[in-house]
Amino acid sequence: MLEGKADVVVVGGGNAAFCAALAAQEAGAKVMVLERAPVEESGGNTRFTSGSMRFAFDGFEDLMPIMPDLSEHERATLDFGAYTADDFFDDMFRATNYRTDPALCERLVTQSLETMQWLARRGVRFLPKLSQSYRDSEKIRFTGGVVVEASGGGDGLVTRQTELLIAGGGEVHYNAKVLSLLFDGVRVNGVKVRVDGELRDIHAKSVVLACGGFEANSEWRARYLGPGWDLVKVRGTRFNSGDGLRMALEIGASPFGNWTGCHSVGWDANAPEFGDLEVGALFQKHSYPIGIMINANGRRFVDEGADLRQFTYAKYGRVVMEQPGQFAWQVFDSKTIKLLRPEYRIRKVTKVSAGSIGELAAKLEGVDAAGFLDEVKAYNCAVMNNAPFHPGIRDGRRTEGLAIPKSNWANTIDEPPFEAYQVGCGITFTFGGLRINPETGCVLDTDMAPLHGLYAAGEMVGGLFYFNYPGGTGLMSGAVFGRLAGTSAARGEA
Numbered sequence: 001m002l003e004g005k006a007d008v009v010v011v012g013g014g015n016a017a018f019c020a021a022l023a024a025q026e027a028g029a030k031v032m033v034l035e036r037a038p039v040e041e042s043g044g045n046t047r048f049t050s051g052s053m054r055f056a057f058d059g060f061e062d063l064m065p066i067m068p069d070l071s072e073h074e075r076a077t078l079d080f081g082a083y084t085a086d087d088f089f090d091d092m093f094r095a096t097n098y099r100t101d102p103a104l105c106e107r108l109v110t111q112s113l114e115t116m117q118w119l120a121r122r123g124v125r126f127l128p129k130l131s132q133s134y135r136d137s138e139k140i141r142f143t144g145g146v147v148v149e150a151s152g153g154g155d156g157l158v159t160r161q162t163e164l165l166i167a168g169g170g171e172v173h174y175n176a177k178v179l180s181l182l183f184d185g186v187r188v189n190g191v192k193v194r195v196d197g198e199l200r201d202i203h204a205k206s207v208v209l210a211c212g213g214f215e216a217n218s219e220w221r222a223r224y225l226g227p228g229w230d231l232v233k234v235r236g237t238r239f240n241s242g243d244g245l246r247m248a249l250e251i252g253a254s255p256f257g258n259w260t261g262c263h264s265v266g267w268d269a270n271a272p273e274f275g276d277l278e279v280g281a282l283f284q285k286h287s288y289p290i291g292i293m294i295n296a297n298g299r300r301f302v303d304e305g306a307d308l309r310q311f312t313y314a315k316y317g318r319v320v321m322e323q324p325g326q327f328a329w330q331v332f333d334s335k336t337i338k339l340l341r342p343e344y345r346i347r348k349v350t351k352v353s354a355g356s357i358g359e360l361a362a363k364l365e366g367v368d369a370a371g372f373l374d375e376v377k378a379y380n381c382a383v384m385n386n387a388p389f390h391p392g393i394r395d396g397r398r399t400e401g402l403a404i405p406k407s408n409w410a411n412t413i414d415e416p417p418f419e420a421y422q423v424g425c426g427i428t429f430t431f432g433g434l435r436i437n438p439e440t441g442c443v444l445d446t447d448m449a450p451l452h453g454l455y456a457a458g459e460m461v462g463g464l465f466y467f468n469y470p471g472g473t474g475l476m477s478g479a480v481f482g483r484l485a486g487t488s489a490a491r492g493e494a
């Protein structure tokens, strides 16, 4: 039975919520987690992830506390390199067109390693992220700044966090939809929640909102992101409909950040409306850097090889959404088919194969075949042999003379068999959120004064991401700001 009181109530059941809950518990608070979803669909977007996390580290020494059980063989063969705080800052500033809030970004970057080590100390297990590596004659080397993932992916991460919280005496309630905040005009004193069909007031010293953005709300998407966004597919949970944002804005919280922006990717054109936990992230189609993408006119529309996938995938969903009919086909030939990521080999995939480029053109549904053949011809002529093809690094193998260049991994599309995969836009999460005090995680009101008793974390924090996003930063942000919010909530720091 749900008791009417806790020291800290945490709203949400994903990574940010559990990091907040674990930190609050560590600071001595009696913690209650309220998760809207039923247990079988719980865990938010976190559960859909592969559990990849981006954090700054100076070398292997820093990773040892995060992956203490690496074997001797792994230590000898894996070269993690370094991803310094400066690298992380550079990637955040570059990806966001220098708009990321400096104070939030500073906390994210400088606390990232410590927070990973904290999670590992608490009992979360991490593994090397081998899908982000390549092998040369000596070693397996990692690229793109993401070198670890949670054991068992996002499902493993949130399951472990839940176990740890419960083992420490914390409560987790499912089917518990928080409807509003208890606010007396000065401070937040708890929440109104509907649990299993019954309305309850839960009183608390502090409330941490970690209940996601508004990506699963088609009306809000159309309202804030703009025309066409109502039609896109949701990659993750159907439960992130902006409830926490609405509740906070209703009591005067300050909105902050890129409310017209979001993370979105190329996602199977026939994927369902919301994420499917059986398929997880595998509707994504992330091998486009080694192929070409064409639209309904048969034309390329973006530099597929502008950068490593980690730095382009989150903004290319929008570019696909903006094409006629909101779709694209990714095209590969025998030179690259063998290099396609595992998500291209799932059963639920929109794919055509052909023995000649003409046959392929006829099979690309919705595409002007003549335009496509013309485009491939022009593209093939523009491919330079200026550098060897190397999919693991920015190889500089490019096209020349095209209005839309391909800057890396340019190979002609001319060797049968050919394969093409149809993608639409899949939204991951929204960038707009609440303004928090970067030192405490306390939500600020529109006068920039603290809303006492109210904290926010994860996707709900505005001001970090604008336009684009470096892969693996969502979970890291949830962990850093979740831990901060939980600690401050337990101590009553505004």
Ligand SMILES: Cc1cc2nc3c(=O)[nH]c(=O)nc-3n(C[C@H](O)[C@H](O)[C@H](O)COP(=O)(O)OP(=O)(O)OC[C@H]3O[C@@H](n4cnc5c(N)ncnc54)[C@H](O)[C@@H]3O)c2cc1C
Pocket: 011, 012, 013, 014, 015, 016, 017, 034, 035, 036, 037, 042, 043, 044, 045, 046, 047, 048, 049, 050, 051, 052, 053, 054, 176, 177, 178, 179, 210, 211, 212, 235, 236, 237, 239, 240, 241, 243, 244, 275, 280, 281, 428, 429, 457, 458, 459, 460, 471, 472, 473, 474, 475, 476, 478
């Ligand atoms: C397919 C996919 C793959 C991804 N891969 C990665 C990756 O590898 N690495 C990475 O860093 N990021 C990844 N992301 C992004 C990442 O999932 C998010 O940035 C992160 O999980 C957000 O964590 P969160 O705790 O803020 O939100 P969530 O994990 O979404 O949790 C929000 C929770 O709030 C609950 N909730 C909503 N409304 C209410 C309410 N009214 N009352 C109570 N509870 C409520 C929801 O049920 C949910 O449990 C991926 C996302 C998707 C969809």
